[in-house]
Amino acid sequence: MRTVGNNSDDCKEIQSLIPGYLAGKLSLKEAKAFTAHLKKCNECSDEMEISYLLDEGITKAENGEIIDLHADLQAMLDDTDGLIQHLTQYRSVVYLIESTAIFVLVACFLLFFIIK
Numbered sequence: 472m473r474t475v476g477n478n479s480d481d482c483k484e485i486q487s488l489i490p491g492y493l494a495g496k497l498s499l500k501e502a503k504a505f506t507a508h509l510k511k512c513n514e515c516s517d518e519m520e521i522s523y524l525l526d527e528g529i530t531k532a533e534n535g536e537i538i539d540l541h542a543d544l545q546a547m548l549d550d551t552d553g554l555i556q557h558l559t560q561y562r563s564v565v566y567l568i569e570s571t572a573i574f575v576l577v578a579c580f581l582l583f584f585i586i587k
């Protein structure tokens with residue numbers, strides 16, 4: 472699944488998102504690009520593992536928790552994927568509600584004039 476030799480500009484951009492990802496501050500669009508890229512790019516995965524280790528690993532080690540870096544990261548990416556899917560669905564629902572609301576408004580507006 473993973474391949475080496477991606478566009479390095481992409482990698483730079485993705486790697487600049489790592490702190491934001493770990494802090495949970497990426498936008499939906501950024502998170503989508505981030506997880507998709509990490510799954511296919513070893514270089515950025517490695518970079519992410521290092522950052523994660525520095526960020527979370529130390530806290531966990533201090534608390535005496537066992538660190539399974541690879542499994543942890545995989546779970547985190549899966550969580551993000553789930554969240555993205557959830558948010559994407561949520562957005563479609565919001566969009567549907569908004570379109571319906573506009574339709575109802577237009578219908579009311581027309582009815583108002585017909586009754587008048």
Ligand SMILES: [Zn+2]
Pocket residue numbers: 477481482483485508512513514515516
């Ligand atoms: Zn990359």
